[in-house]
Amino acid sequence: RWALLKLVTGSLRVGVSARLAWQAAADYGGVDVPDIQEVWHGQEPPYRDMLAWLDGKGERPQVEAYGRFRPVMLAHPIDEATEMPRLDSADFVAEWKWDGIRIQAVAEGDIRRLYSRTGEDISHAFPDLVEAMDFQGVIDGELIVLHDGQMGSFSDLQQRLNRKTVDAKRMNAYPAGIRAYDLLAEGEEDTRALPFYERRARMEAFIAAVHSSRIDISPLVEIESWDQLAELRASPPAGDARLAEGFMLKRRDSVYEAGRPKGPWFKWKRDPMLVDAVLMYAQRGHGKRSSFYSDFTFGVWTTDETGQRVLTPVGKAYFGFTDEELKQLDKFVRNNTTDRFGPVRAVTATTEFGLVLEVAFEGLQRSTRHKSGVAMRFPRINRIRWDKPAGEADKLSALEQILAAIEVG
Structure with a gap:
């Protein structure tokens, strides 16, 4: 199906990022990526001068190109x-x-x-x-x-x-x-x-x-x-x-x-903000994590129109835990699945039983795309709270208070 769509649309080329090309050239020549970045914009395909340099058959090309990128300094x-x-x-x-x-x-x-x-x-x-x-x-x-x-x-x-x-x-x-x-x-x-x-x-x-x-x-x-x-x-x-x-x-x-x-x-x-949330859904990962449930959606408590306590999703995280903790999380998901939606599993998450995750995040903002009305910036699992009852996880009002403090400054 993918091949047919490519033929119909005429878009057979698969793009490659400049970073990937730089990394490949650096690995080939045994040099650092910044060395490739310095000379790249002064070269024209098929990059003869640069390849001769990487092959040890020529000098490093002179840097002359206007408008070129300079490798950045990081901290x-x-x-x-x-x-x-x-x-x-x-x-x-x-x-x-x-x-x-x-x-x-x-x-x-x-x-x-x-x-x-x-x-x-x-x-x-x-x-x-x-x-x-x-x-x-x-x-x-x-x-x-x-x-x-x-x-x-x-x-x-x-x-x-x-x-x-x-x-x-x-x-x-x-x-x-x-x-x-x-x-x-x-x-x-x-x-x-x-x-x-x-x-x-x-x-x-x-x-x-x-x-x-x-x-x-x-x-x-x-x-x-x-x-x-x-x-x-x-x-x-x-x-x-x-x-x-x-x-x-x-x-x-x-x-x-x-x-x-x-x-x-x-x-x-700054120290990250923290909230205790309850695991609601899990999805299979990619690459070496494809056999594990490693992408976790979590929520906090709020009250529905009938006055009942319910969880509302506030974020998704897929890092912050060790390989050993990943195995434990995967086991919890498999043992406590309540429903399946393709690659996603819903897990038991009630006030009486559920897994609490201490989630760290860098910022919070209002969002019309999320039912909760808030969206986290760079959420990650800071700690798995095996010891904490799900009913004692944080409420949506706690996030709203953090957001109000951010907006007031």
Whole structure:
């Protein structure tokens, strides 16, 4: 059936992501993916110069292409207990870790492109933002919705994501913007080898000269001590900071190094929100998990129109547990199935009997697509509460209180 549909529609080609091609080339040549990313956009099919280099029969191709993607620098999660005591806070600056999508804005010559963190060209989905890129250089930053200098929520940004085209009404309602973190090139000068404090000073002047309502700069948060920063992280001030996920910590002298080097940059996310929910449905996994029920839908208690306590689904999670815990969860699903819907099984979930899952999540937003009226951001199973009665799991009102606190800021 699939083959016939391909023949009828004339769409025989199966797409391959740029990331997969980069990884294949890197594995073939025994080099790192950032090395491939640096030269990729300067090559033309069939990539003779690059393949000769990977075969050891030629020099590394020169990097000349305008509009090319630069491999991004990433941060390590910081271990508060072991790493923070060894780090001098005076060596670092902090920035809020904004809840958007990491992007790279490249404007060189007459070429203007927006890239995702993995190097996918997403320019077509944000024509309003590409039009605002009236500069010559490369900005590393966060893709956000920006209303008159105020950042929109991640749910606002989702109205613009994963769309092949976008109409004027949606662009006006959810204007895309860039919150700049770093300056990777100014004009034809590559600035990545400069220390962070120099790149930062140049970026501030650069963004000021661009003077666009679509592009602003991520403010620095001075660190008096780790304790002071911990208090700020736990209780951010009103305004855009309430939409941040935590802090980025950057050494003042760090160069911009592709990949995830250990030491220069750290991310210090807020502690996740937690809720106790009851397992309601389970679905078979994929790949090596295809023989296990590993995708779990969970719910919390509410009251129906007759006054009875019922569960309403609030999320789905498929990670956060060990392989041994997966076997235990799979066994529970098989032993307590009450109904089947194709690959999905419903399990016993009453006030008297059910499995409670402690679910961690990064954010909460209102949703018209879910019966509960709420949607979780990045839910995962934090703990399996074999000890807790299902009737003592949380109520929907608990999530509504969290949501109200988020909205108030």
